[in-house]
Amino acid sequence: MNDKADLVIRARGLTKRFGQLTAIDHLDLDVPRSIIYGFLGPNGSGKTTAIRMLCGLLTPSDGSATVLGLDIPGDAGDLKSRIGYMTQNFSLYDDLTTLENLRFIADIYSYPRARRSARIDELLQLYGLEEQKKQLAATMSGGQKQKLALACAVLNEPELLLLDEPTSAVDPKSRRDFWASLFALADAGTTLLVSTHYMDEAERCHRLAILDRGKKVADGTPAELQAQTGMSVVQVIAQYTLAAQSALQKLPEIRSVTQLGVRLRVLVPKRISDPLALVSAALGAQGIESDCALVQPSLEDVFVAVTLQEQDREIAA
């Protein structure tokens, strides 16, 4: 078996333009089987557009993609029964109950009648929705709605599950539970593509691509991305946090200063050999007492770094 056969999604130069706006600009994507692949990017970075193209809802303006060995958008019809899609906003019926929604989805996917109720019971139990069985979706909490949406998306046992910002409307506890469900699905062999703008969620993905204004600016495992930032991260705990921040922002070498509580995270390009000295000296010159340390870049640092590099490239070009 060659490599290509084990790629669930393979996209080359995938592009989507809406009039003047290029929502997705030449996206190359290789998603291997049975992993959770993340799309990390701010709002408007093209995550939803990319997912919609991959399930055949939008026609690419340019480029090509194969999903589960089928060409997009030509074979999208055959793809529908093999993928599950969880939309960004709740898209099941508010005026139907949990059970009615699940039955409707089962019938639409032509799930065998004989096994239908067993499968639905299994899902209700798996996602803890048994008590909400006869409750109208409209009256359920964000977390419950999201579990129902997931249950419906996986009902037909899809090989590929596309989730568009699935946790944007739920509390942290529900988010943790939700991710546990996603890992269980990946363990069972399902491939998942999840878009998010939460750093902590991105860190849980096996692999991820960082999208910025329609372009993929980096991809790899979280660890690879952290290793490849091209930036050193200095953590500063200073006497006067705000004064320290403005002092550091004046230095041309320093690319970014972000405040996290009492700490400042300072991004310094790798070409500066001693970033710690640079930062301490700058603060010392202003008479600010500080405690500086070199730390591992987080995914947020990676994100800031790659989007900055992208801006540099654009300015240079």
Add this chain to the structure above:
Amino acid sequence: MNHSARILAVIWKELLQLRRDRLTFGMIVGIPVMQMLLFGYAINTDVRHLVAAVADQCNSHLSRQFVADLGQTQVLDFRYVVDTAEEIEAMLRSGKISVGVYIPADFDRRTLDKRRSAAHLLVDGADPTILGVANQLRNIPLKFDSVKAAQKRAPVLEVRPYYNPERRSAVFVIPGLMGIILTLTMMLFTAVAVVREREHGNLELLINTPISTTQLMIGKIAPYIVIGLVQLALIITVGMLLFKVPVRGSVLELYLAALVFIAANLSLGLFVSTIVKTQFQAIQVTIFFLLPSILLSGFVFPFDGMQKIVQYIGEILPNTHFIRLTRGIMLRDATISELYKEIVVLILFAAVAMTAAVLRFKKRLD
């Protein structure tokens, strides 16, 4: 088997949603009953009790008798007694009265003069119906003239009103109203049913499932066909009980005609849903279509009286053909084979609208 299961799933879902949507559920029954009560009682071309004023400057025995006779016809309701023709004109202008009777001081003498009329009827002629009624009053005889009246010869033409000898407006209005009610409810329900799914995001999920466009469309309109037939039964029953509207032809044929008409309107509603983006727009388009269906279909104004070009527009409207069918079957005891042209047009209309809807509905978002 797969296909019918998916269609049934959509139908079942629609019914579940409908059961919980009390307002729409109420409208299914409410719209036909309300409109029938309103129009059945309100629309009346046999006009009576026009508010009138009289200026009797003669005030003789004869003139007073004449005014009393006019009042006896019940066509005029003399609410005001004034002195001059100018006062009558002022009241006409202000809309207080529709008709004024002016009797000049020399009324008695003028009644004997064959070349001149004895009195004037001042009519708000802007409304042709009122003018028509006023024209009938011209033939009212003068009492003292009883000998002459007897000598008056019979008119050349005698009118024999077929199908509605009592000249009750409801008999004419209600078969037409059927088409209006069905156009409104059927178009609106289907257009809104699809657009609502788009607005709530359900469609994004649905088009990502293996259901085909045709399955979805059939599942969407099937429940409303049944609702349309229920509405029809309601209209016929209320029409018979309250307004004594007859169904002289075959009830089965009436239902057959309605079935085709309902299919035409549902298909049109589906087509509308593929054009508009919001429920509000769906309602706007429905009204845009409903107005000509009321005004140009022969429901309000006789079809023959309209400009040729407007008649062509009227011929495109399904309601025009349905009204011919309902009036034919219900009032004239006509059979569908006598009216086959109308059925053919309706079938064509439904087929074209349905094809257009299926072609326009894309399982895509762009």
